[in-house]
Amino acid sequence: xxxxxxxxxxxxxxxxxxxxxxxxxxxxxxxxxxxxxxxxxxxxxxxxxxxxxxxxxxxxxxxxxxxxxxxxxxxxxxxxxxxxxxxxxxxxxxxxxxxxxxxxxxxxxxxxxxxxxxxxxxxxxxxxxxxxxxxxxxxxxxxxxxxxxxxxxxxxxxxxxxxxxxxxxxxxxxxxxxxxxxxxxxxxxxxxxxxxxxxxxxxxxxxxxxxxxxxxxxxxxxxxxxxxxxxxxxxxxxxxxxxxxxxxxxxxxxxxxxxxxxxxxxxxxxxxxxxxxxxxxxxxxxxxxxxxxxxxxxxxxxxxxxxxxxxxxxxxxxxxxxxxxxxxxxxxxxxxxxxxxxxxxxxxxxxxxxxxxxxxxxxxxxxxxxxxx
Amino acid sequence: xxxxxxxxxxxxxxxxxxxxxxxxxxxxxxxxxxxxxxxxxxxxxxxxxxxxxxxxx
Numbered sequence: 356x357x358x359x360x361x362x363x364x365x366x367x368x369x370x371x372x373x374x375x376x377x378x379x380x381x382x383x384x385x386x387x388x389x390x391x392x393x394x395x396x397x398x399x400x401x402x403x404x405x406x407x408x409x410x411x412x413x414x415x416x417x418x419x420x421x422x423x424x425x426x427x428x429x430x431x432x433x434x435x436x437x438x439x440x441x442x443x444x445x446x447x448x449x450x451x452x453x454x455x456x457x458x459x460x461x462x463x464x465x466x467x468x469x470x471x472x473x474x475x476x477x478x479x480x481x482x483x484x485x486x487x488x489x490x491x492x493x494x495x496x497x498x499x500x501x502x503x504x505x506x507x508x509x510x511x512x513x514x515x516x517x518x519x520x521x522x523x524x525x526x527x528x529x530x531x532x533x534x535x536x537x538x539x540x541x542x543x544x545x546x547x548x549x550x551x552x553x554x555x556x557x558x559x560x561x562x563x564x565x566x567x568x569x570x571x572x573x574x575x576x577x578x579x580x581x582x583x584x585x586x587x588x589x590x591x592x593x594x595x596x597x598x599x600x601x602x603x604x605x606x607x608x609x610x611x612x613x614x615x616x617x618x619x620x621x622x623x624x625x626x627x628x629x630x631x632x633x634x635x636x637x638x639x640x641x642x643x644x645x646x647x648x649x650x651x652x653x654x655x656x657x658x659x660x661x662x663x664x665x666x667x668x669x670x671x672x673x674x675x676x677x678x679x680x681x682x683x684x685x686x687x688x689x690x691x692x693x694x695x696x697x698x699x700x701x702x703x704x705x706x707x708x709x710x711x712x713x714x715x716x717x718x719x720x721x722x723x724x725x726x727x728x
Numbered sequence: 729x730x731x732x733x734x735x736x737x738x739x740x741x742x743x744x745x746x747x748x749x750x751x752x753x754x755x756x757x758x759x760x761x762x763x764x765x766x767x768x769x770x771x772x773x774x775x776x777x778x779x780x781x782x783x784x785x
Contacts, residue, residue, distance in 0.1 A: 475773060476773025477772060478773045478774075479773065501776065502771060504774060504776060505755070505771065505772040505773060505774035505776075506772075508755055508757060508758065553769070557776055608779055609769050611777075615776055617757070617759070618776055621757075
């Protein structure tokens, strides 16, 4: 059938049909673990109660694809130091402002007098620079390949328009290296992946071919509506039943298999790979993040202002690292829902709406196992 | 978001959200060519993909 509108991707009857197809595909007695890589999928799964439609032996494991969640504490401290030790306007996305550093959040630094402003896009930050020509404006860039093209385009615009009081503290990360790190990890046994839909609009589905090729696991790139996710799970199980193992694109209405060449081109002009970057919970991963290329070095805020660059260990009570690796469920964390809530988060996974802990907390999934007894 | 008006010179478009109530200016340099009425996937103020308005499942 042909689907045209958003609400058709939320159709209950079609959802039940897909749930039935999933039930038919599973072998009794076998436990299936499917990782949804992207935090957007985690959010949709709990918002729409998709896990309740799945057989008990199909477990969804939440992946590391939440941009705010993976920023390590040391980088938050670096941002706060840059914002407070220089007379600058420091611009960042809203959920980043609530991420705890070792002593405070950017919101608390703002309350103490630093000029920290929330923006919705890098272009908003560039607009701030044009409106305040006598002030330096730094944009704290975060995100996977979904957001990196927007930052790259903004830096190109800043240069083309001669805006010299604008620079960027770049924390963009890339999706393939952490997936490879997870696949190499002995902690985790997975049967397949729901591939990240929005990242794939930029990079395409092709970069995930290493997962079936090198690790023998199916990947289905999926959209974010409930039927998209159920369809993707059904496609993964279909591959397992038929003994196939490949990358399939469920989200072809938006994702071209080879991505967006214009976005990839602007990223390659403006960014280059960092030799290594620290991820919260995953440690240092080689060539997993972006910095400004030599050609754009004069717009690099780290070079313009310097940062302390001190590595800070995560708080002992917080188990965000294990949640990000899919090793534990959010409710298994010692501080989940007690000391750590969205209002007073200890860890990043509770701060961002895309974080697994926030998704569980906001949609009442305090302890799935207990509910099933 | 659906494209309402295009500023071709600056590669910007005025777009409306799913319900039609939310409007914003969107960078369209990465998804050219764009026409009025097109549906775009917008992330952080930048369109990163065209969305087919109809899809077979």
